[in-house]
Amino acid sequence: MILVLLGTASNNFDRLVKEVDKIAKKSKKKFIVQLGNSKYRPKNVSFFDFEKKEKILKYIEKAEIIISQGGFGSLYDCLKKGKKVVAVPRLKKFNEAKEHQKELVEALEKKGRVIAVNDIENLEHAIQKAYTFQPNNPEGHRIPELVREFIENSK
Amino acid sequence: MNRNAKVKICVIASAGGHLTQALRIAQGINKNYNFYYVTYYLPHIRQLLKGLKHYLILNPHKNLFKYLVNFFQSLKIYMKERPNFIITTGSGMAVPTCLIGKFFGSKLIYIESGSRVKSPSLTGRFLYYFSDIFIVQWRSILRYFKKAVYGGSLI
Numbered sequence: 054m055i056l057v058l059l060g061t062a063s064n065n066f067d068r069l070v071k072e073v074d075k076i077a078k079k080s081k082k083k084f085i086v087q088l089g090n091s092k093y094r095p096k097n098v099s100f101f102d103f104e105k106k107e108k109i110l111k112y113i114e115k116a117e118i119i120i121s122q123g124g125f126g127s128l129y130d131c132l133k134k135g136k137k138v139v140a141v142p143r144l145k146k147f148n149e150a151k152e153h154q155k156e157l158v159e160a161l162e163k164k165g166r167v168i169a170v171n172d173i174e175n176l177e178h179a180i181q182k183a184y185t186f187q188p189n190n191p192e193g194h195r196i197p198e199l200v201r202e203f204i205e206n207s208k
Numbered sequence: 209m210n211r212n213a214k215v216k217i218c219v220i221a222s223a224g225g226h227l228t229q230a231l232r233i234a235q236g237i238n239k240n241y242n243f244y245y246v247t248y249y250l251p252h253i254r255q256l257l258k259g260l261k262h263y264l265i266l267n268p269h270k271n272l273f274k275y276l277v278n279f280f281q282s283l284k285i286y287m288k289e290r291p292n293f294i295i296t297t298g299s300g301m302a303v304p305t306c307l308i309g310k311f312f313g314s315k316l317i318y319i320e321s322g323s324r325v326k327s328p329s330l331t332g333r334f335l336y337y338f339s340d341i342f343i344v345q346w347r348s349i350l351r352y353f354k355k356a357v358y359g360g361s362l363i
Contacts, residue, residue, distance in 0.1 A: 106255070125323040125363065156325040160346065196236070196359040196362065199343055201238070
């Protein structure tokens with residue numbers, strides 16, 4: 054099953070939905086698409102607008118590959134589970150987002166965590182690459198530790 | 209402060225990605241501090257904050273009048289709770305609370321959102337001058353802030 058996540062952003066992202074619909078028509082795979090606020094109704098996939106967080110997380114677990122918009126929240130949920138992710142950043146120039154998603158997606162691609170797609174015509178090829186893609190592990194962080202240390206030293 | 213009194217911490221963040229990151233950080237601190245959370249309403253927010261002490265205030269949306277409302281709501285909550293520390297990941301809705309907190313002697317812990325890779329947020333640029341510790345998730349942001357600390361990325 055291939056899961057497609059458009060997140061909760063208020064902007065349209067029909068560019069991604071239409072391309073997924075085209076690919077799904079030729080594919081034998083099952084596609085599940087979370088549309089968010091996008092308007093285009095696809096014909097060759099299962100879809101819904103929004104779902105409870107737990108349900109989305111369950112879909113993420115079950116998915117073979119995830120195609121995700123470039124929002125921090127969506128990517129975080131997928132990468133936390135070590136999934137193979139094709140990240141398609143929403144582009145400001147097409148009015149798909151209020152904030153730059155390109156930076157985050159590029160940074161994650163550089164670290165070998167996702168496969169990035171900027172030109173939507175490359176989506177099909179990216180999906181094929183994803184099957185054999187081995188994402189790198191997260192580098193880790195120490196933000197809670199830094200905060201805890203700061204608080205304890207401030208007492 | 210009295211070393212034996214339980215530390216009280218206000219965790220304030222815009223609903224969505226900012227709040228999710230703030231929650232991760234708070235959960236990772238792993239100390240017996242007294243937390244309460246402040247955000248604004250979105251569907252599923254009650255579910256996300258279930259079991260956690262929280263307040264919902266107005267999201268100012270860059271509107272001056274809404275900022276005034278937010279300010280008085282923030283002041284009321286602050287005077288009731290008097291937290292020792294304020295942890296925030298932004299964005300604009302947290303600013304009045306942070307300023308009020310600094311005025312009355314709380315320490316401000318700011319963590320720039322993980323979606324900011326190449327340049328910092330407006331809220332970050334502003335609250336930097338009021339923060340007692342300023343943590344960034346990507347190294348490219350360090351050059352904007354002399355006293356910033358790199359914490360690694362949550363993602």
